[in-house]
Each structure stands twice: as C-alpha cells, then as structure tokens.
Amino acid sequence: DTGVSQDPRHKITKRGQNVTFRCDPISEHNRLYWYRQTLGQGPEFLTYFQNEAQLEKSRLLSDRFSAERPKGSFSTLEIQRTEQGDSAMYLCASSFGGEDENIQYFGAGTRLSVL
Amino acid sequence: AQKVTQAQTEISVVEKEDVTLDCVYETRDTTYYLFWYKQPPSGELVFLIRRNSFDEQNEISGRYSWNFQKSTSSFNFTITASQVVDSAVYFCALSEAYTGRRALTFGSGTRLQVQP
Numbered sequence: 758d759t760g761v762s763q764d765p766r767h768k769i770t771k772r773g774q775n776v777t778f779r780c781d782p783i784s785e786h787n788r789l790y791w792y793r794q795t796l797g798q799g800p801e802f803l804t805y806f807q808n809e810a811q812l813e814k815s816r817l818l819s820d821r822f823s824a825e826r827p828k829g830s831f832s833t834l835e836i837q838r839t840e841q842g843d844s845a846m847y848l849c850a851s852s853f854g855g856e857d858e859n860i861q862y863f864g865a866g867t868r869l870s871v872l
Numbered sequence: 873a874q875k876v877t878q879a880q881t882e883i884s885v886v887e888k889e890d891v892t893l894d895c896v897y898e899t900r901d902t903t904y905y906l907f908w909y910k911q912p913p914s915g916e917l918v919f920l921i922r923r924n925s926f927d928e929q930n931e932i933s934g935r936y937s938w939n940f941q942k943s944t945s946s947f948n949f950t951i952t953a954s955q956v957v958d959s960a961v962y963f964c965a966l967s968e969a970y971t972g973r974r975a976l977t978f979g980s981g982t983r984l985q986v987q988p
Contacts, residue, residue, distance in 0.1 A: 797875075799963050799978030800917070813975060825920065848917065852974070859905055859967055859974055863917035 759783060760809055760866035769870045777781050777835045778867045779836055782851030788860055792848040793817065798850055806832060835845045837859050874966050878979035886987050887955050893982045895942045895964030901925075905974065906940065907965040908948045909947045917963070923947065923970060952987045 762781040770776050782789045788807050792800035803822070805813040808829035818824075821839075826832040836843055846868050850861035875898040881977045885891045896932040897906065909918040920929065923940050931938045951958055961983045 766888050789974075790974065792976075797980070799965070799980050800976070802975035802977070805974050813973060815975070846915065850917075858969070859976075860907075860919055861974075861976060862919060864910075865914065865916040 759852050763847075763867050765797045765867055768864065769872065771872050772839060772841060774839055775835065775837045776839060776869065778847055778869075779831060779833050780864060782849070783853075783862060783866055786851035786853045786862075787829065788852045788854070789820055789826055790852070791834050791852065792863075794846040794848055794866070795844075800817075800867040803834075812822030817827050821840070829860075835868075838868075841871050844869055844871045851871040856866045874901075874904075874968075874977040876964050876966050876977055876979035877965055878962075878982050880982045881907045881980075882983040882985070884985045884987065887956060888953050890950060890952050891954050891984065891986075893951075893962050893964075893984065895949065895979060897945050897947065897964070897966045899966060899968075901971075903969040905967045905969050907967070908938065908947075909963045909965060910960045911945050911981070912960040919951075924952065927939050928939075934959050951984075954984075956988050959984060959986045 780786045782870045790805045792805040794800040804824050806826040821837045844854040846867045850863045852861045877896045904925045906923045910918045937950045939948045961980050961981045963981045965978045
C-alpha cells in the first residue's frame with residue numbers, strides 16, 4: 758500500500774502531556790499538509806510543507822503546536838501541554854504538482870483523546 | 873475569506889434512489905478549485921473530483937455527476953441509483969488556484985445514509 762500513512766491511529770493522553778504524531782506521505786509527493794477534524798465538522802487546515810519548508814500556517818496552530826518535516830519526507834506534529842480541547846482527529850495529506858495541482862490525498866488520521 | 877456551506881446535515885434515501893448533495897461557496901478569488909471528498913465510516917477521506925473555476929462543464933463519472941454553476945456559486949453532487957456502499961459523509965471543499973496557498977476550506981459535510 759503506497760497511500761498516506763499515519764501513526765499512531767489512536768492516542769489517549771492525560772491533560773498536560775506532550776504527544777507526537779507521524780505522517781508518511783505518498784512517496785513521490787513533495788507537499789504535505791496537516792488538518793484537524795472535530796466531531797461533526799469538516800477538516801480544518803493547520804499547516805503545509807513543500808519539501809522541508811513550512812510555507813503556510815493557520816491561526817489554529819497555537820504556540821503549543823509544532824510541525825516538522827526535516828528531510829522533506831515524513832512529518833511530525835507535536836502538541837505540548839495538551840488540553841481537552843485538543844481532542845480531535847488529526848489528518849495528514851500529501852499532494853504532487855503538475856496536472857494534479859492541489860489534489861490532496863489523505864491518510865486515515867490519528868484520533869487524539871485528552872482526558 | 874473563503875467559506876463553504878453544506879446546508880444538508882443528513883440525508884436518508886432508499887437504495888436506487890437518486891440523491892443530490894448541495895454545496896454553496898464564497899470566495900473573492902477569481903481562480904479557485906472546488907473539490908468533493910467522501911469519508912466512509914473507516915474515516916479516511918477519499919478524493920472524488922477537482923474542478924477548476926474556469927471550467928464550468930458538468931462532469932459525469934459512472935453514477936456520479938457534478939453540476940458547477942458559477943452564477944450561483946454552487947457545486948452540487950448527484951449520485952444516481954444510490955447503493956448502500958454510498959453511505960458516508962461527503963465534504964465539499966474550496967482552495968485558491970495558481971497561488972502559493974494550498975489550504976483546503978471544507979464545508980461541514982453531509983451524511984448520506986442509503987437504506988437497503
């Protein structure tokens with residue numbers, strides 16, 4: 758399977774703890790995105806990388822959130838000092854350029870529950 | 873700012889019925905992309921279609937068809953002869969085109985239930 762892969766699929770943590778999620782994009786895709794989805798809502802954009810450069814960040818990405826893509830391949834999203842409001846599905850997507858401009862392919866997500 | 877409205881929260885139909893999912897968008901951009909995604913119970917968003925703002929031709933793919941009307945800022949999705957496997961949440965989305973911005977703005981989704 759060469760789709761977008763996310764790990765872990767589920768994470769339960771206590772308020773105040775740090776968590777880190779990983780995303781492996783489709784191998785030839787140079788663009789990678791993070792979104793957050795709460796119950797009953799559509800995904801909300803968090804941030805976007807082209808290769809290793811973080812080019813766009815949403816206002817939703819507070820100081821407690823940091824994303825990296827050090828070698829332009831996989832990416833990590835870290836949430837520090839988690840709060841109950843951080844409970845959501847965190848989705849990763851990747852895309853290629855050219856004729857498929859901005860067609861984003863999504864992974865299955867990491868569901869975070871903050872107790 | 874961009875906005876996507878999917879006014880239908882939930883639709884229930886019986887198998888083989890046709891169903892149309894509505895999408896209305898707002899944007900100040902002159903060029904943009906519109907998308908539809910399907911989110912089955914497994915949770916993974918599945919890409920269905922991308923439409924460029926300067927291409928108003930309707931598109932048909934099997935039982936799926938899309939009606940893009942720039943005059944009413946709508947991009948509606950019709951499933952003909954619905955099947956149980958079509959049961960999912962469907963999202964309409966919007967992004968800028970030909971700029972450096974890549975963020976998708978999603979609607980809140982329409983849950984489609986197809987009863988056997």
